[in-house]
Amino acid sequence: xFESAELGHRLSRADYAAIEPELRTALLExxxxxxxxxxxxxxxxxxxxDGAGRGETVNLLHxxxxxxxxxxHAFDNPSEEERERPFMWRFWRALPPRGKxxxxxxxxxxxxxxxxxxGRIKKARLDQHLSEFNxxxxxxxxxxxxxxxxxxxxxxxxxxxxxxxxxANPDTRWRVRDSDWLVYKEYERYREVAEHVLRxxxxxxxxxxxxxxxxxxxxxxxxxxxxxxxxxxxxxxxxKGFRTRQTAPxxxxxxxxxxxxxxxxxxxxxxxxxxxxxxxxxxxxxxxAVRSDAFAARSLVLxxxxxxxxxxxxxxxxxxxxxxxxxxxxxxIAAPSDEERAQPYLWRFxxxxxxxxxxxxxxxxxxxxxxxxxxxxxxxxxxxxxAYAEINxxxxxxxxxxxxxxxxxxxxxxxEQLKRFHDREAEAFKRYKITEEDWRNxxxxxxxxxxxxxxxxxxxxxxxGWTLVEADNKYFARVKILSTLVERxxxxxxx
Amino acid sequence: xFESAELGHRLSRADYAAIEPELRTALLExxxxxxxxxxxxxxxxxxxxDGAGRGETVNLLHxxxxxxxxxxHAFDNPSEEERERPFMWRFWRALPPRGKxxxxxxxxxxxxxxxxxxGRIKKARLDQHLSEFNxxxxxxxxxxxxxxxxxxxxxxxxxxxxxxxxxANPDTRWRVRDSDWLVYKEYERYREVAEHVLRxxxxxxxxxxxxxxxxxxxxxxxxxxxxxxxxxxxxxxxxKGFRTRQTAPxxxxxxxxxxxxxxxxxxxxxxxxxxxxxxxxxxxxxxxAVRSDAFAARSLVLxxxxxxxxxxxxxxxxxxxxxxxxxxxxxxIAAPSDEERAQPYLWRFxxxxxxxxxxxxxxxxxxxxxxxxxxxxxxxxxxxxxAYAEINxxxxxxxxxxxxxxxxxxxxxxxEQLKRFHDREAEAFKRYKITEEDWRNxxxxxxxxxxxxxxxxxxxxxxxGWTLVEADNKYFARVKILSTLVERxxxxxxx
Numbered sequence: 001x002f003e004s005a006e007l008g009h010r011l012s013r014a015d016y017a018a019i020e021p022e023l024r025t026a027l028l029e030x031x032x033x034x035x036x037x038x039x040x041x042x043x044x045x046x047x048x049x050d051g052a053g054r055g056e057t058v059n060l061l062h063x064x065x066x067x068x069x070x071x072x073h074a075f076d077n078p079s080e081e082e083r084e085r086p087f088m089w090r091f092w093r094a095l096p097p098r099g100k101x102x103x104x105x106x107x108x109x110x111x112x113x114x115x116x117x118x119g120r121i122k123k124a125r126l127d128q129h130l131s132e133f134n135x136x137x138x139x140x141x142x143x144x145x146x147x148x149x150x151x152x153x154x155x156x157x158x159x160x161x162x163x164x165x166x167x168a169n170p171d172t173r174w175r176v177r178d179s180d181w182l183v184y185k186e187y188e189r190y191r192e193v194a195e196h197v198l199r200x201x202x203x204x205x206x207x208x209x210x211x212x213x214x215x216x217x218x219x220x221x222x223x224x225x226x227x228x229x230x231x232x233x234x235x236x237x238x239x240k241g242f243r244t245r246q247t248a249p250x251x252x253x254x255x256x257x258x259x260x261x262x263x264x265x266x267x268x269x270x271x272x273x274x275x276x277x278x279x280x281x282x283x284x285x286x287x288x289a290v291r292s293d294a295f296a297a298r299s300l301v302l303x304x305x306x307x308x309x310x311x312x313x314x315x316x317x318x319x320x321x322x323x324x325x326x327x328x329x330x331x332x333i334a335a336p337s338d339e340e341r342a343q344p345y346l347w348r349f350x351x352x353x354x355x356x357x358x359x360x361x362x363x364x365x366x367x368x369x370x371x372x373x374x375x376x377x378x379x380x381x382x383x384x385x386x387a388y389a390e391i392n393x394x395x396x397x398x399x400x401x402x403x404x405x406x407x408x409x410x411x412x413x414x415x416e417q418l419k420r421f422h423d424r425e426a427e428a429f430k431r432y433k434i435t436e437e438d439w440r441n442x443x444x445x446x447x448x449x450x451x452x453x454x455x456x457x458x459x460x461x462x463x464x465g466w467t468l469v470e471a472d473n474k475y476f477a478r479v480k481i482l483s484t485l486v487e488r489x490x491x492x493x494x495x
Numbered sequence: 496x497f498e499s500a501e502l503g504h505r506l507s508r509a510d511y512a513a514i515e516p517e518l519r520t521a522l523l524e525x526x527x528x529x530x531x532x533x534x535x536x537x538x539x540x541x542x543x544x545d546g547a548g549r550g551e552t553v554n555l556l557h558x559x560x561x562x563x564x565x566x567x568h569a570f571d572n573p574s575e576e577e578r579e580r581p582f583m584w585r586f587w588r589a590l591p592p593r594g595k596x597x598x599x600x601x602x603x604x605x606x607x608x609x610x611x612x613x614g615r616i617k618k619a620r621l622d623q624h625l626s627e628f629n630x631x632x633x634x635x636x637x638x639x640x641x642x643x644x645x646x647x648x649x650x651x652x653x654x655x656x657x658x659x660x661x662x663a664n665p666d667t668r669w670r671v672r673d674s675d676w677l678v679y680k681e682y683e684r685y686r687e688v689a690e691h692v693l694r695x696x697x698x699x700x701x702x703x704x705x706x707x708x709x710x711x712x713x714x715x716x717x718x719x720x721x722x723x724x725x726x727x728x729x730x731x732x733x734x735k736g737f738r739t740r741q742t743a744p745x746x747x748x749x750x751x752x753x754x755x756x757x758x759x760x761x762x763x764x765x766x767x768x769x770x771x772x773x774x775x776x777x778x779x780x781x782x783x784a785v786r787s788d789a790f791a792a793r794s795l796v797l798x799x800x801x802x803x804x805x806x807x808x809x810x811x812x813x814x815x816x817x818x819x820x821x822x823x824x825x826x827x828i829a830a831p832s833d834e835e836r837a838q839p840y841l842w843r844f845x846x847x848x849x850x851x852x853x854x855x856x857x858x859x860x861x862x863x864x865x866x867x868x869x870x871x872x873x874x875x876x877x878x879x880x881x882a883y884a885e886i887n888x889x890x891x892x893x894x895x896x897x898x899x900x901x902x903x904x905x906x907x908x909x910x911e912q913l914k915r916f917h918d919r920e921a922e923a924f925k926r927y928k929i930t931e932e933d934w935r936n937x938x939x940x941x942x943x944x945x946x947x948x949x950x951x952x953x954x955x956x957x958x959x960g961w962t963l964v965e966a967d968n969k970y971f972a973r974v975k976i977l978s979t980l981v982e983r984x985x986x987x988x989x990x
Contacts, residue, residue: 084897095838143839355576
């Protein structure tokens with residue numbers, strides 16, 4: 001969930017100064033449209049890592065919007081009177097009426113998250129809470145509430161840096177409490193629990209928006225734009241007379257130009273000689289792993305996604321060279337057949353789930369739902385928005401059944417892609433591999449890029465993370481893929 | 496959940512013979528409409544108590560419908576190959592394509608239900624499963640699948656009778672396995688777990704339909720009509736061009752004339768003298784209970800619903816007479832105010848949740864959502880369909896926080912109601928109590944009756960069951976209310 005938020009997003013003070021007045025005016029306008037229409041209530045959840053700028057953001061929202069129509073509720077430990085009522089009672093009462101905005105700084109997520117991170121409750125109990133929250137939020141959405149859930153994130157290094165900086169300044173030293181350092185010490189544990197909570201409660205109608213909290217300017221614009229988009233989209237939809245009261249807030253609109261894909265250095269060094277040596281060694285380890293006794297009680301699911309001509313096929317061949325043909329299936333995914341179209345979109349993948357001791361290699365996969373189907377409009381926004389949670393549930397099922405799930409995204413630069421297209425056209429036996437559609441997709445790349453970034457953020461889970469592969473140099477890409485795979489597999493098998 | 500199903504529904508062979516041919520033809524027609532339109536897939540879940548006629552129903556469906564387009568999958572213990580795949584795998588693969596019907600006899604619910612009933616898994620683990628199932632079924636609904644979930648029920652006595660009858664007949668003796676008697680012995684435990692499972696997974700889009708399994712004719716018609724209604728409604732909606740692919744199956748259409756309300760004998764004997772004596776004694780016990788130390792850590796939520804002039808007000812006064820005025824609030828519920836209309840429908844009740852040591856008495860309540868709002872069309876079907884689960888969640892929160900929740904439905908006969916209306920009109924100081932609306936409501940009673948029965952079935956839970964009060968005789972009604980209340984309260988306080 002935190003991939004994009006750990007890229008180190010930045011926005012200069014100058015850029016901020018240029019953006020802020022307009023954003024502020026637009027937010028205020030949206031607030032008044034909401035107030036006049038009384039069309040729905042807006043609930044903003046503020047959660048996240050200590051020191052990632054939650055309080056500052058609340059103050060900023062207070063400054064930007066008209067505070068008469070936006071109420072901030074800060075929740076810490078419940079009072080005695082609150083403890084004598086249902087857990088949700090104080091939050092129920094803090095909900096804003098239609099036309100208004102409520103900011104809940106600390107909310108239903110805070111206590112169970114802390115309790116789990118500090119080991120006071122078990123995972124099953126946490127999950128009971130999360131399922132209650134999902135049902136509650138589904139009810140709010142059905143009642144027309146716009147729910148915008150912000151998670152302010154800092155990398156471990158970022159958190160340390162920020163706490164140190166606050167301590168170093170006599171004016172801000174008071175803001176660092178002992179508990180902040182405690183949380184820092186338990187950062188990994190807290191991050192892991194947060195990742196689970198965010199994943200389980202990111203639904204199509206109420207997705208979490210992860211905000212990189214390290215840069216104040218970036219953070220402010222990200223929050224402001226997300227909120228603005230959410231308000232405008234829902235107001236527009238209602239004005240156009242759409243009966244659907246359930247409009248999801250948008251996934252985060254971009255602020256700076258930095259994203260997971262363009263942060264990659266796509267051409268990585270690797271000589272043929274080095275490649276040959278490493279390939280042989282890695283294929284040997286892979287062959288051993290999948291022939292081991294331990295693997296007889298596990299299975300392996302490989303997902304290859306990537307741009308056209310990024311080298312998926314070649315990489316897959318380097319994997320299968322190490323496998324027994326009876327042990328694996330390569331499943332190439334193209335447009336669904338009529339039989340497949342008559343079923344839920346996951347059905348054609350359900351059929352190909354490997355049994356113990358087997359390997360299934362998907363050359364493109366269920367991620368088509370949030371890539372090509374999203375970009376080409378083959379399904380509605382509501383459909384691909386709910387797909388993230390559905391895909392995570394599907395992969396959870398695989399992992400629970402003992403499958404090792406390894407997912408690769410292969411990226412090539414536009415130049416390298418062009419070169420490979422031309423090479424393919426020139427070589428007779430490869431000509432079938434390049435079609436009109438490839439050229440069309442290439443032009444649509446700007447639309448694919450945000451879809452890929454959202455996919456990686458929203459489906460990189462504890463157990464089934466994405467590996468981004470810099471693929472301009474095929475040798476490097478194949479070695480990275482094989483070594484990632486071998487390491488994940490050996491770790492899972494306890495080698 | 497099982498209230499209506501334990502009434503002892505019956506349908507004579509003659510009635511069945513008159514109904515069956517038409518129902519069968521209609522089902523076959525609906526099946527072919529589905530097949531031709533290829534509009535959606537239909538999944539029928541068959542679950543329930545052993546001996547309640549699940550197998551017979553599956554056979555009957557097979558006989559009624561065209562088996563080329565309806566596939567039955569019977570799931571028992573998973574095979575070795577199935578165990579090596581995700582838990583859901585074998586069910587995923589059994590889903591029918593669009594245009595077809597799949598009957599899943601035994602399904603994702605079976606194993607967790609049995610595991611919990613036999614103490615192999617904890618409640619929190621069961622709840623994890625149930626939340627997975629809810630997410631999975633929501634996905635199916637979003638993918639357009641019509642999901643009809645049947646639970647075949649037998650009362651404990653009904654189950655025993657049936658097992659004995661099977662054993663007594665040499666032709667059917669083989670059908671009774673030892674495990675059946677084991678399940679019978681653990682009936683209460685199994686019923687309790689089933690109630691929890693059904694409640695937690697009865698959603699607006701995929702509600703459970705509880706079928707009284709004791710009478711073969713009744714059972715068959717109930718299943719047939721529910722399925723027919725579900726198919727027709729969804730086919731009609733799609734033909735009319737509604738974009739909404741998510742249509743819930745109907746709550747069970749009536750088969751016989753018997754229901755929870757008309758099964759009541761409304762005039763019960765109770766003399767004034769006896770009433771006075773019992774009232775005094777019960778009020779004394781109530782006064783003691785609410786003044787006890789144990790009650791200082793609990794609270795009490797009373798819900799009074801009932802027909803107009805059923806005597807809610809009088810009964811409430813007999814309760815409050817035993818209470819300290821500082822300790823209770825009577826909350827009369829009329830049409831919502833503008834302030835309340837600007838919030839989710841539960842908000843005005845959230846505000847009135849009592850703290851520890853206090854009593855809140857609701858004279859009408861949140862059940863307005865599934866009564867007057869349903870009948871008068873103040874909210875959409877989707878809204879009141881989802882309300883059952885939302886209300887159960889709300890009451891769960893109350894109970895988890897230590898509240899004792901006691902709910903009364905007061906029923907009077909049309910004759911007694913008419914008499915009370917006329918009495919009110921005659922007495923000057925009571926005239927304000929009778930309005931045009933009361934007369935209108937009286938005429939609408941036939942519409943209210945099924946709404947009340949659905950409400951009782953779908954919101955009578957382990958912790959917050961409904962008590963039906965026969966109220967033609969006010970003395971009897973008040974004593975029943977007070978004694979139920981006192982017993983529930985004393986039990987909760989450990990007296």
